[in-house]
Amino acid sequence: MKKATDLRELLRQSAQFVDQTVTVQGWIRNHRKQKNFGFIMFYDGTIAADLQIVYDTETPDFEGIQKITNGSAITVEGVFRTSPGAGQGYELYATAIKVEGTAPEDYPLQPKKHSLEYLRTIGHLRPRARLFQAAFRVRHVAAQAIHTYFRENNFVYVHSPIITANDAEGAGEMFQVTTIPLEKLKGEPDYKRDFFGQKAALTVSGQLEAEIFAMAFKRVYTFGPTFRAENSNTKTHASEFWMIEPEMAFCDLEGLMDVEEDYLKFVVRYVLENAPEELAFLDKYCGGGLIDKLTALVESEVARVDYHDAIDLLINSGVEFENEPTHGGDLAKEHEKYLTDVAFQSPVFVKNWPKEIKAFYMKDNGDGTVAAVDMLVPGAGELTGGSQREDDYNKLKVRMDEVHSTDSLSWYLDLRKYGGCTHAGFGMGFERLLIYLTGIENIRDVLPFPRTPGTCDF
Amino acid sequence: MKKATDLRELLRQSAQFVDQTVTVQGWIRNHRKQKNFGFIMFYDGTIAADLQIVYDTETPDFEGIQKITNGSAITVEGVFRTSPGAGQGYELYATAIKVEGTAPEDYPLQPKKHSLEYLRTIGHLRPRARLFQAAFRVRHVAAQAIHTYFRENNFVYVHSPIITANDAEGAGEMFQVTTIPLEKLKGEPDYKRDFFGQKAALTVSGQLEAEIFAMAFKRVYTFGPTFRAENSNTKTHASEFWMIEPEMAFCDLEGLMDVEEDYLKFVVRYVLENAPEELAFLDKYCGGGLIDKLTALVESEVARVDYHDAIDLLINSGVEFENEPTHGGDLAKEHEKYLTDVAFQSPVFVKNWPKEIKAFYMKDNGDGTVAAVDMLVPGAGELTGGSQREDDYNKLKVRMDEVHSTDSLSWYLDLRKYGGCTHAGFGMGFERLLIYLTGIENIRDVLPFPRTPGTCDF
Numbered sequence: 001m002k003k004a005t006d007l008r009e010l011l012r013q014s015a016q017f018v019d020q021t022v023t024v025q026g027w028i029r030n031h032r033k034q035k036n037f038g039f040i041m042f043y044d045g046t047i048a049a050d051l052q053i054v055y056d057t058e059t060p061d062f063e064g065i066q067k068i069t070n071g072s073a074i075t076v077e078g079v080f081r082t083s084p085g086a087g088q089g090y091e092l093y094a095t096a097i098k099v100e101g102t103a104p105e106d107y108p109l110q111p112k113k114h115s116l117e118y119l120r121t122i123g124h125l126r127p128r129a130r131l132f133q134a135a136f137r138v139r140h141v142a143a144q145a146i147h148t149y150f151r152e153n154n155f156v157y158v159h160s161p162i163i164t165a166n167d168a169e170g171a172g173e174m175f176q177v178t179t180i181p182l183e184k185l186k187g188e189p190d191y192k193r194d195f196f197g198q199k200a201a202l203t204v205s206g207q208l209e210a211e212i213f214a215m216a217f218k219r220v221y222t223f224g225p226t227f228r229a230e231n232s233n234t235k236t237h238a239s240e241f242w243m244i245e246p247e248m249a250f251c252d253l254e255g256l257m258d259v260e261e262d263y264l265k266f267v268v269r270y271v272l273e274n275a276p277e278e279l280a281f282l283d284k285y286c287g288g289g290l291i292d293k294l295t296a297l298v299e300s301e302v303a304r305v306d307y308h309d310a311i312d313l314l315i316n317s318g319v320e321f322e323n324e325p326t327h328g329g330d331l332a333k334e335h336e337k338y339l340t341d342v343a344f345q346s347p348v349f350v351k352n353w354p355k356e357i358k359a360f361y362m363k364d365n366g367d368g369t370v371a372a373v374d375m376l377v378p379g380a381g382e383l384t385g386g387s388q389r390e391d392d393y394n395k396l397k398v399r400m401d402e403v404h405s406t407d408s409l410s411w412y413l414d415l416r417k418y419g420g421c422t423h424a425g426f427g428m429g430f431e432r433l434l435i436y437l438t439g440i441e442n443i444r445d446v447l448p449f450p451r452t453p454g455t456c457d458f
Numbered sequence: 459m460k461k462a463t464d465l466r467e468l469l470r471q472s473a474q475f476v477d478q479t480v481t482v483q484g485w486i487r488n489h490r491k492q493k494n495f496g497f498i499m500f501y502d503g504t505i506a507a508d509l510q511i512v513y514d515t516e517t518p519d520f521e522g523i524q525k526i527t528n529g530s531a532i533t534v535e536g537v538f539r540t541s542p543g544a545g546q547g548y549e550l551y552a553t554a555i556k557v558e559g560t561a562p563e564d565y566p567l568q569p570k571k572h573s574l575e576y577l578r579t580i581g582h583l584r585p586r587a588r589l590f591q592a593a594f595r596v597r598h599v600a601a602q603a604i605h606t607y608f609r610e611n612n613f614v615y616v617h618s619p620i621i622t623a624n625d626a627e628g629a630g631e632m633f634q635v636t637t638i639p640l641e642k643l644k645g646e647p648d649y650k651r652d653f654f655g656q657k658a659a660l661t662v663s664g665q666l667e668a669e670i671f672a673m674a675f676k677r678v679y680t681f682g683p684t685f686r687a688e689n690s691n692t693k694t695h696a697s698e699f700w701m702i703e704p705e706m707a708f709c710d711l712e713g714l715m716d717v718e719e720d721y722l723k724f725v726v727r728y729v730l731e732n733a734p735e736e737l738a739f740l741d742k743y744c745g746g747g748l749i750d751k752l753t754a755l756v757e758s759e760v761a762r763v764d765y766h767d768a769i770d771l772l773i774n775s776g777v778e779f780e781n782e783p784t785h786g787g788d789l790a791k792e793h794e795k796y797l798t799d800v801a802f803q804s805p806v807f808v809k810n811w812p813k814e815i816k817a818f819y820m821k822d823n824g825d826g827t828v829a830a831v832d833m834l835v836p837g838a839g840e841l842t843g844g845s846q847r848e849d850d851y852n853k854l855k856v857r858m859d860e861v862h863s864t865d866s867l868s869w870y871l872d873l874r875k876y877g878g879c880t881h882a883g884f885g886m887g888f889e890r891l892l893i894y895l896t897g898i899e900n901i902r903d904v905l906p907f908p909r910t911p912g913t914c915d916f
Contacts, residue, residue, distance in 0.1 A: 004708060008612060027877050045614075045675035071876050072877050073708075075708075100878075100879040100880065101874075101877050101878035101879045102877070103876045103877045104875065107877075108876075109876075123670075124670045125876065127670060127673075127675065128673065136616070136675070137675070140615045143615050144605060144609050144615065147601075147602060147605050151602050154466060154504055156594065156595060156598045158598075159597075159683070159700060161907040161914075162620065162660075162683045162698055163633075163660075163698055163914060165914040165915070166916075175635050175653070176640070177635055178633070178634050178636065178640070179687050182638070182646075183646055188641055189641070195687060195689075195697070195912075196909070196911070196912060197912040197913075197914075200914050202635065212585060213585050216503050216590070216591060217503035217504070217591070217595070218464070218483075218503045219504075224683065225617070225683065227620075229637050229653060239621070239653070239654075240620055242617060249531075250533075411582040411916055412582075417561070417562065418529050418565055418583065419486075419529045419530050419559050419560070419561045419565075420531065420559035421483075421531040421558040448616055448618070448619070449618070449619040449667060451621050454653075454655040455654065456622065456658050457623070458619070458670065
């Protein structure tokens with residue numbers, strides 16, 4: 001047989017293949033048998049769309065073909081032709097079907113509705129389900145969008161370290177990394193004799209190291225795994241997830257917001273353009289409105305409002321919130337929703353937050369606030385958090401002494417001593433973006449192999 | 459002042475800026491002062507090239523400018539003009555210089571020759587050194603090349619898990635990941651009460667999980683961090699490094715070699731085209747020959763030879779090797795070098811290796827060999843290792859039972875039970891590629907923050 005054609009090529013450039021003989025290789029999603037013919041819903045994973053394969057008694061080994069089970073891998077040679085009845089408007093009339101690998105009758109991924117919970121238990125098979133073929137391809141396309149945006153805008157990609165000895169990043173509980181044989185441990189562990197000669201853990205953020213590189217390359221970004229050991233079982237928390245953390249020298253809070261807005265719109269536009277079949281499927285899956293939501297984001301302008309003004313808007317809204325908005329308090333989901341959906345009817349940057357509820361490295365505005373900014377997006381809430389960084393050595397040192405020892409982060413202070421400058425950056429959880437892009441609600445279903453408390457399968 | 463122009467834009471599109479007033483922002487590499495004028499070697503990290511800034515007594519605050527130290531961050535407004543004497547053929551005549559951040563006289567990165575060992579101790583400053591600006595930008599460009607190649611060839615990017623409960627990947631010693639408070643541990647640890655309810659570790663390879671996705675998307679690749687807890691202090695070993703692991707369904711050993719060759723040439727060509735300034739610097743740094751070596755690779759054809767024929771070539775070569783070549787033994791560095799530099803004078807695929815010295819998942823050829831292939835490249839040795847995978851359920855089960863328990867990898871066997879097919883993949887250590895691309899010899903110097911036994915800084 002000839003080299004196989006991808007369904008992606010066949011269906012996207014269908015006109016040039018009509019009435020041609022082609023070979024495809026992939027898997028059977030569903031096999032429906034009639035007396036003198038049969039239909040195979042066929043996929044090869046290169047596009048979120050199935051192709052209908054038709055065969056009849058003229059097809060060699062008709063009886064053998066009728067025995068092929070759902071889930072089997074096959075090679076099919078046939079004539080690609082229009083078919084008003086078929087899902088894609090096309091079908092393949094098979095002239096030869098060869099089985100590459102069978103699946104037993106009890107194949108766990110039969111063509112019927114499975115619960116997301118069940119599919120999580122067969123994580124080695126669920127990527128074949130239509131929902132996950134759409135979700136994980138959007139994950140791929142969004143990752144490509146991110147690299148493309150930063151590459152085209154002269155950001156340097158930095159691999160921040162995964163194993164770290166900094167216990168002071170402060171963003172969350174950490175996993176310990178060790179080669180001490182715990183079975184033989186007697187008494188206190190001697191970290192001098194551990195692999196790295198000191199206590200080590202999995203990173204919770206690459207930001208501090210990204211700042212090192214921003215002082216050398218002007219604009220950089222990280223895109224890598226980060227970890228939280230919180231014992232939290234919610235739809236939005238995972239123990240292992242990917243973060244994007246851009247950092248820019250010679251950039252202030254206003255410049256940061258410009259980049260954040262440009263970046264998010266680019267990524268959403270790229271996904272709309274490069275995953276149309278997947279988004280169409282997901283739009284249906286979540287009951288409509290997904291593509292409209294994403295299109296509106298691309299066409300929106302992101303409003304900018306000071307935190308204290310936003311709190312005033314909430315207080316004066318006349319709305320009875322479950323959580324009373326207060327100057328000095330964080331924004332609850334319902335507050336974010338009011339700001340994006342009612343007050344501004346657009347995405348909103350909320351900026352200049354109370355110092356007390358934000359991180360030590362954010363620039364002190366001198367009025368009780370720091371130059372931090374959260375981007376709130378309709379239908380998603382907070383999608384990014386960023387700040388201008390404190391670049392004053394003495395102010396940063398005082399603040400660091402307040403929150404923890406500066407010993408392990410003296411290098412971070414050094415960045416303010418040796419040619420420091422105005423700089424800013426933000427962080428975005430990749431899976432939070434994917435929940436927004438796919439309409440899928442649970443973070444476990446946008447992660448290829450979710451790690452959560454009690455779960456570390458595959 | 460106006461928005462700053464990147465040196466990348468200024469120097470690459472120099473013609474359009476000549477005699478224009480521009481603003482640049484960056485850092486002082488070296489400040490040389492004369493009585494009535496001064497020269498500043500200036501960089502902003504957007505390109506591996508410095509710009510000479512000239513000022514004189516006409517420049518406002520001449521005396522203040524003369525006090526600006528090496529390492530300081532500055533904003534400069536000036537006239538961009540040709541200058542036959544300057545490094546780039548251009549210089550900037552300053553009409554205003556503003557200090558953004560100073561550096562003390564004892565700034566550790568003074569413009570003189572520092573040893574690589576010393577620079578490793580100031581890992582938060584070394585990205586500013588010219589060698590590391592070149593090395594880490596090549597790292598960035600190579601990463602972009604990799605994503606671009608796979609995107610354009612319809613591979614789906616998969617984030618394989620970092621934390622894993624598989625103790626059976628077999629590629630090396632593993633780091634344990636835990637939230638058990640070791641200080642309070644008394645007796646044997648109870649892993650049922652550890653974070654994931656079982657013993658967990660850092661992954662040594664994403665291949666097995668990539669196979670899951672290849673059975674759903676046809677062609678996939680991973681590009682993420684992997685870990686080895688070997689207590690090995692060599693120039694080529696690190697405890698944390700990045701791997702690229704593509705996996706293809708409906709692909710055999712010959713198809714695999716086609717992709718490997720195409721992939722490597724694409725990446726090398728992309729770096730030649732997109733990092734010319736960096737490669738020119740690195741070519742000088744390593745005494746010449748780097749760009750020639752890379753160009754030759756792109757223009758080469760990769761030879762293909764069976765392992766046993768390669769061993770015969772070595773035995774019959776008349777060369778007295780330190781390590782005697784034997785049928786059944788691995789290839790030593792000197793053997794690889796003979797094959798690429800003398801026998802074939804080109805890169806070489808060595809394929810069909812003895813089963814005994816290769817991994818359990820490789821396809822049994824039935825003649826004592828498995829369908830494994832190593833790519834040997836002149837000046838680098840082995841750059842990739844790959845194989846066609848065993849797709850026969852029973853053969854794989856027997857092999858897995860030989861080497862370890864199959865309990866934790868029953869899902870891996872399932873892939874052969876449920877619509878399995880001919881498939882193949884390879885792995886490439888990203889830092890091994892970078893050593894090849896940059897001419898830098900020590901893996902510690904192509905990793906942003908190297909983790910090795912006893913070292914976990916920044």
